[in-house]
Amino acid sequence: VIEEQRLRRVGGTAEIPLDVRVLASSNRDIEQAVRENKLRSDLFYRLNVFTIVLPPLRERIDDLPQLTQMFVKHYAEQNKKDVAGVDEECMKALQAHPWPGNVRQLRNVIERALIVCEGRTIRKTDLPDDFRAAGGGGDGGFIKIPLGTSLDDVEKEMITRTIEFTAGNKTRAAEILGVSAKTLYNKLERFGADRT
Structure with a gap:
């Protein structure tokens, strides 16, 4: 049907022409799925006329202000609230x-913040608890590591700052760092840090 653009009904004798376009999307690496035989290659090659790669939100943070403003406008109208945007600290x-839930998570965070917001601007205090530790210290969530720093020191700094970012939640810090909680605790032990 995809290739020939025509079908025959069950029990029918005539072919019916179709004028349709198939749009398919996935959050997986499709070519890898084909290589691993998790997706039929013939189906992939029939569908793969035009590919659009949309990176996750964490890889396109520059889009975040525009997306945030769009969601603020939408939910302000929907909730009949006079909210114009977010302040600088909130944006930081x-x-x-890290946006593990991608744009859907951003949408829900902004909707919640707008509902609890009491002024015309969403503030950091209007965000869920796990955001309140973020963006502090005036560095916008970034760390600077001078050239010549050892890998052990870089790793220690990254782990320490991520734990600060999560307000001490080591399980969440391990998720952000992409390691198991056990691995994180082992590294903290190796660095001589407190496991509690």
Whole structure:
């Protein structure tokens, strides 16, 4: 049907022409799925006429201010609230977040913040608890590592700052760092840090 653009009904004798376009999307690496035989290659090659790659939000943080403003406008109208945008500290906290839930998570965070917001601007205090530790210290969630720093020191700094970012939540810090909680605790032990 995809290739020939025509079908025959069950029990029918005539072919019916179709004028359709198939749009398919996935959050997986499709070519890898084909290589691993998790997706039929013939189906992939029939569908793969034009590919659009949309990176996750964490890889396009520059889009975050525009997306945030779009969601603020939408939910302000929907909730009949006079909210114009987010303040600078709030934006820094949003930009420092890893966004595991992608744009859907941003949408829900902004909707919640707008509902609890009491002024015309969403502030950092209007965000969920796990955002309140983010964006502090005036560095926008970034760390600077001078050239010549050992890998052990870089790793220690990254772990320490990520734990600060999560307000001491080591399980969440391990998720952000992409390691298991056990690995994180082992590294903290190796660095001589407190496991509690």
